[in-house]
Amino acid sequence: MDGDAPGPPHRRFGEEGGRLSYGGYLRLPALLAQQQPQSEAPDELLFITIHQVYELWFKLLLHELEKAREVMFSGELWQARHLFQRVHAVERVLIEQVEVLETMTPQDFLEFRAKLAPASGFQSVQFRELEFLSGLKDERYLGSFRHAGEAELARLRRRLDEPTLWDAYLAALSQRGLPVSDDEIMDTLLAVARDRGSYDDLWQLAEDLLTHDETAAQWRMRHVQMVERQIGTKSGTGGSTGAPYLRERTRLHYFPLLWELRAWL
């Protein structure tokens, strides 16, 4: 041992006049200045942190799903499949991390809950963008963004106009010569399912879409369980009925035809 600091021998990578540092590259001074509780309640830092982490993951998901949509349109299905593996892994993390917030007791939540109204998850622009991009376009939700900035509203309106992941999948089917009109689509999906020898890539991609749909539904279920644990039958700070509204939302599907297909196989 030569008593040096731990690390590889010889010249270390990055010692040759590099300008970046860890905190500089990751913009940590700015990032770590964004947690500003509105109360003295000890658990409010946890509450803010969890939500910010969700929004960072939402940002990444939008990035990866936009790319997946693009490569489905251009017929590079292997690339879309690769991106969906990442999307699924992130979505599993989104579900797992509910457990961290559930370490908060309802009594501790009530210490700062009143300060939050009328804010609520209703106002998550990126969450709604993910729904719109995935195929669940419901323009009534624009109403919950009355107080949002013009840029955010514009983003949502753009998502309503843009093609969805389903549109991109239909384009991929069509490029392989398969008919995709409303009348023919179920027969096409069945043909893909029954002839894996010819269409395995299209089948696997449909399975990836289904997993994206299923994981989103699992998150909704997990979220409503947490909500019932925290506020029981109280109504929400965003003005909805709370758990009953959220239970309704668990029945939603991004790709209903992929679920219906199961009945015809």
Ligand code: HEM
């Ligand atoms: C103590 C924990 C939480 C409670 C009690 C809670 C409660 C609620 C309630 C009652 C609603 C319905 C809207 C309303 O009237 O307020 C809602 C919606 C929502 N929450 Fe939460 N929430 C919690 C944590 C989270 C977390 C960690 C996220 C992650 C981003 C989140 C995201 C959302 C989203 C996206 C919606 C809109 C859902 C939809 O319209 O389908 N919530 N939440």
Ligand SMILES: N[C@@H](CC(=O)c1ccccc1NC=O)C(=O)O
């Ligand atoms: N809607 C929740 C409060 C809440 O969870 C919340 C409040 C402000 C920002 C994000 C939130 N998270 C999800 O709804 C409630 O009714 O207790």
